[in-house]
Amino acid sequence: MSGMGPIYPKEKPDHPYVQFSTGGYLFGNYNSLFCAGCGYGIIGHIFTRVFEDEKIEPKLFPLIIGIGCYTQLVTLVHHTSQKFFALHGRAPAVATGMKMANPKLKPIIFSGDGDCFGIGGNHFIHMCRRNLDCVIFIFNNSIYGMTGGQAAPTTLYGAESTTTPYKMFENRIDGVNLALAAGATYIARTTVAHPRTLMKYFRKALKHKGTSVIEVITPCVTYFGRKNLDRLGVEYLDIIGEKMDNTGRMLDWIKRNSVRINQAKFMTDEELFNNYIIGEFRYEPDKPEYSEEYAKIQKIAMEEK
Amino acid sequence: MKNNKRYLPEGKYVMMGNVAMAEGALAAGLSFFGGYPITPSTEVIEHLSKRLLEVGGSCMQMEDELGSINAVIGASLVGAKAMTATSGPGLSLMVETISMAANLEIPFVLCDVQRIGPGSHGPVTAPHHNDLGLIRFAGHGEFQVIALAPMNCQELFDLTIEAFNFAETYRCPVFILSDAYLGHLHEPIYIPPKEEIITRVINRELPQDYTKKFSYKDDNIGGYIIPKPPIIGTDYFPLMTLHLPHNYEGLPGVSALLFMEILIEKIKTNIDKISITDEYKLDDVDIVIIAYGLPVRACYHAVDIARKEGIKVGIFRLVTVWPFPDEKVKKVVKNVRAIIVPELNYTGFIAEQVERVTKLETPIIKIPKVGVLHHPDDILKVIREVSK
Numbered sequence: 123m124s125g126m127g128p129i130y131p132k133e134k135p136d137h138p139y140v141q142f143s144t145g146g147y148l149f150g151n152y153n154s155l156f157c158a159g160c161g162y163g164i165i166g167h168i169f170t171r172v173f174e175d176e177k178i179e180p181k182l183f184p185l186i187i188g189i190g191c192y193t194q195l196v197t198l199v200h201h202t203s204q205k206f207f208a209l210h211g212r213a214p215a216v217a218t219g220m221k222m223a224n225p226k227l228k229p230i231i232f233s234g235d236g237d238c239f240g241i242g243g244n245h246f247i248h249m250c251r252r253n254l255d256c257v258i259f260i261f262n263n264s265i266y267g268m269t270g271g272q273a274a275p276t277t278l279y280g281a282e283s284t285t286t287p288y289k290m291f292e293n294r295i296d297g298v299n300l301a302l303a304a305g306a307t308y309i310a311r312t313t314v315a316h317p318r319t320l321m322k323y324f325r326k327a328l329k330h331k332g333t334s335v336i337e338v339i340t341p342c343v344t345y346f347g348r349k350n351l352d353r354l355g356v357e358y359l360d361i362i363g364e365k366m367d368n369t370g371r372m373l374d375w376i377k378r379n380s381v382r383i384n385q386a387k388f389m390t391d392e393e394l395f396n397n398y399i400i401g402e403f404r405y406e407p408d409k410p411e412y413s414e415e416y417a418k419i420q421k422i423a424m425e426e427k
Numbered sequence: 428m429k430n431n432k433r434y435l436p437e438g439k440y441v442m443m444g445n446v447a448m449a450e451g452a453l454a455a456g457l458s459f460f461g462g463y464p465i466t467p468s469t470e471v472i473e474h475l476s477k478r479l480l481e482v483g484g485s486c487m488q489m490e491d492e493l494g495s496i497n498a499v500i501g502a503s504l505v506g507a508k509a510m511t512a513t514s515g516p517g518l519s520l521m522v523e524t525i526s527m528a529a530n531l532e533i534p535f536v537l538c539d540v541q542r543i544g545p546g547s548h549g550p551v552t553a554p555h556h557n558d559l560g561l562i563r564f565a566g567h568g569e570f571q572v573i574a575l576a577p578m579n580c581q582e583l584f585d586l587t588i589e590a591f592n593f594a595e596t597y598r599c600p601v602f603i604l605s606d607a608y609l610g611h612l613h614e615p616i617y618i619p620p621k622e623e624i625i626t627r628v629i630n631r632e633l634p635q636d637y638t639k640k641f642s643y644k645d646d647n648i649g650g651y652i653i654p655k656p657p658i659i660g661t662d663y664f665p666l667m668t669l670h671l672p673h674n675y676e677g678l679p680g681v682s683a684l685l686f687m688e689i690l691i692e693k694i695k696t697n698i699d700k701i702s703i704t705d706e707y708k709l710d711d712v713d714i715v716i717i718a719y720g721l722p723v724r725a726c727y728h729a730v731d732i733a734r735k736e737g738i739k740v741g742i743f744r745l746v747t748v749w750p751f752p753d754e755k756v757k758k759v760v761k762n763v764r765a766i767i768v769p770e771l772n773y774t775g776f777i778a779e780q781v782e783r784v785t786k787l788e789t790p791i792i793k794i795p796k797v798g799v800l801h802h803p804d805d806i807l808k809v810i811r812e813v814s815k
Contacts, residue, residue: 148666184659186501196667204659206504206668208497209527215494219501219509222485223459224660227505245497248490416485423480424430 139171145197155194159347159369161314161340162191165261166198168317172324173200180204183230183328184220188213188242190234191267191342211242214249217256225413228328231258235276236266239295243275250304250333252412257327257334260297263342271345278396282349297337298403307332309403313339315377316400323402331411339380339398341372352378433482434621445470445512445610447580448538448603449478451587452510454624456631458484459502459509461495463517466551467607468540471512492517496524496537503533506631506658508591510536514551514607515544515558518565525600526566529690530670532641534594534656536587538603540610543798553798554606556720556771562602563749563776569687571694573701574602574749576719580614586746592629593701597694598642598653604748606771608800609721631656633663640665642693643675644685651693694750702752706759708734709741713764714813717756717781719745722769722801729806738814751780760785765813769794769801 134141135152143166145151154163172178180202187193189210196205208216217229238246238260249256265283266272273283275295282289301309308330310323320338327334341347343366352375353363366372376398383401386394433453442450449471452460460479462472472488479486485502489495495511502509513521518539528535539562543555562574573593577583587603594601634655640663642653654675657664665677672686673679694701708730709715716726726742733740743759745752760766760781766789768778775793782791792809794801 144666181660181662184505204664205666206659207670209524212493212497212524215489215497216501216504218487218489218494219459219461219498219503220505220659221501222487222498223502223507223509224505227660244490245494248494420480420483420485423477424432424483426481 139167139174142170142174142200143198144201147201151197154198156191157344159341159343159372160191161263161338162195162261163198164314164317165192165259165320165338165340166195168321168324169195170198170200172321172328173203176325176328178328182226183228186213186217186220186229186231188231188233188237189268190237190261191263192232192234192261193268195232211237211240212245213237214242214245214258218249218252218254221254221256221413222416225417229256231256233258233260235260235262235264235297236274239275239297239300247300247304250301250306250335253305253307253332253409254412255331255333257324257336260335260337261340262297262337263340263346264294265342265346267342267345271349280396281346283345298335298399301335302403306335307404307406307409308334310335311337311339311398311400311403313376313380313398313400314341315373315380330405330407331414332407332409339376339400341369341376343367343369343372347372430482431621432478434624435618437618437620439615439617441613442580442616443470443610444580444583444605444612444614445540446474447616448512448583448587448605449474450618451584452536452591453478453482454584455588455591455628456508457510457591459499459507460484460486460511461489461498461502461509462487462511463489463492463495463513465492465514465517467542467610468512468514468538470610471538471540492520493524496521499535500524500528500533503535503656504659506660508631510538512538512540514540514542516547518558518561522561522566526568526570527670529566529570529572529600530568531668532598532656534598534601536590536594536601536603538587538605541604541606550798552607552611554608554721554771554800555797556604556606559604559748559772559776560774562604565600570599570690571750572600572602573597573694573747574604575703575746576604576748577609577746578720578723579609580612581616582746583609584616584618588624588627589703592627595629595631595656596653597697597701598656599694604720606721631658633658633661637663639675640677641673641675642689644689651689651696653693698750698752701747701750702755703746704752704755705744705746707742707744709743709759712739712741714738714740714767714810715759715763716740716742716767716769716806717745717777718742718769719748719777720771722771722796725801725803726769726806728803729810732803732807733810733814736811738810740810740814745777748777751777751784753784756781756784760789763789765789766791767794767806767809767813768792769796769806771796771800773797
């Protein structure tokens with residue numbers, strides 16, 4: 123298959139889940155298409171791992187992938203999953219159509235910060251509002267990586283990007299708050315520096331009936347890290363930061379900037395500035411789910427004379 | 428749970444154009460409708476909100492037109508017959524998705540109830556056949572679409588069934604070009620019995636051969652083969668659905684040129700089956716009127732009067748407006764003195780096509796109107812002038 127990059131490593135890596143990846147299983151190509159230091163490899167691995175361990179029936183869990191760097195996750199995710207590539211930002215709308223036309227399905231959506239909060243914000247809000255039964259992953263690297271490092275709606279205050287060469291001065295959007303306001307019933311945020319938590323949240327979301335929003339903070343070393351110092355937003359402390367031009371520093375920065383939800387309650391807004399609050403924000407399994415409610419209305423309509 | 432509400436009992440009804448179209452869609456097996464209210468197409472979603480639920484389908488009012496067309500794509504991917512209805516401004520929002528659907532050959536029907544444009548304000552309940560210019564090359568990339576133009580409520584019912592059949596067979600976006608007056612027109616229509624409708628409908632089915640999922644060129648027979656649409660949730664779904672030139676398995680490995688050829692020629696080579704046309708008093712003509720949609724009705728009247736006056740004039744009506752039937756038009760205009768093209772727009776999208784086909788050898792007289800219909804006198808005046 124062309125467009126899958128160099129075949130590297132030459133031999134099958136000694137990893138229990140690599141054999142299930144689409145690229146590896148079908149084409150014998152165990153590489154990943156991501157830059158050095160990218161967090162998407164971890165995400166792809168976790169997805170494949172949960173898919174394999176939970177013995178998920180792939181025909182019932184179609185994968186809808188938006189547009190961004192994570193589109194290339196297609197080579198890493200489980201080879202049996204049925205993948206559909208939606209347009210930029212429109213994945214939640216496609217999922218709505220799929221779920222409503224065949225309520226047995228539970229779509230899993232891959233979306234990014236630009237995809238979900240930028241161009242597709244409207245569809246995301248309304249999917250959450252309806253509490254449609256699906257899982258949506260939002261991979262937040264606070265930059266438009268695929269197009270070369272432009273500012274995203276989630277870019278942190280003071281960060282440098284190719285479209286904000288001086289500094290980012292717009293307020294960033296908080297995806298979790300957006301989902302909370304819109305009415306999704308399972309909302310969690312974690313980072314790729316906490317892969318086991320991510321796995322736990324994914325498993326929980328698969329069993330949850332309703333919209334599950336999982337925001338994953340992931341590093342973009344190439345376009346975010348190289349341009350920014352790891353003291354972003356705390357310049358007032360007069361600490362001279364270092365460029366986050368390698369994975370270690372970037373993951374370190376993510377961990378340092380992540381605050382647990384129960385810890386965050388006791389922190390001031392200034393302390394939380396440019397930080398990510400991680401944890402489970404809402405879990406309401408009893409809220410009515412859209413397709414089930416719709417089926418009830420359908421039943422009434424069908425019986426009516 | 429099934430019931431018999433999908434098909435109305437046989438008989439005569441008085442129906443609004445938009446409602447007749449909605450009933451036609453139901454008869455064709457519609458099970459998902461995604462829409463967003465926009466005058467003058469709103470009655471479609473209003474009617475289907477009640478009727479589609481009665482037959483166990485879903486009628487979603489989405490958050491915007493982008494949402495509705497993408498939901499339609501999603502529903503079509505899982506095997507539902509899906510459609511949306513909109514007007515000019517909504518169509519403009521949908522074109523990106525139309526391109527994507529054309530690439531992946533996802534069948535759907537889009538009813539465009541046209542109104543005056545450009546712009547989103549103003550006389551939204553007046554007709555203007557302006558969207559043909561957008562539809563024929565809708566979106567980015569190269570592909571062919573099919574556009575049908577009904578002229579009365581009966582045809583809105585019948586041609587909607589036909590539109591769904593075209594979408595299933597040729598796997599391309601299919602448009603129904605209604606307009607504000609036609610959509611709001613109340614007319615008597617005849618609904619045939621259920622048994623007859625069922626024989627007319629092509630259903631979504633899984634094929635015998637699961638290896639080929641997208642159209643391809645068969646070099647042995649020199650033609651283009653269009654497999655059945657793949658369905659998510661079954662084994663008949665490609666490994667990847669990349670929005671790029673792909674082969675019949677959905678994987679890259681086809682030259683972009685060949686891919687464009689397949690998307691376009693799969694329609695063009697079948698033009699005999701797709702192109703529906705109608706002729707009226709065309710046996711011995713000096714002057715021919717080429718028209719589509721509502722203006723045809725004024726032409727019938729004008730031609731009848733002109734014939735009584737001894738002017739040899741006839742009508743060549745395009746029911747399938749796009750793809751344009753080059754060969755048929757060439758045959759019709761062979762020995763005529765003049766061609767009259769009354770259109771509900773200023774540009775004359777079909778007149779342009781006639782100019783292309785006739786190579787400007789025959790004089791072409793356009794009768795443009797926007798927002799108001801052609802009066803038979805408007806056409807008669809031109810016929811008399813030309814016949815002098």
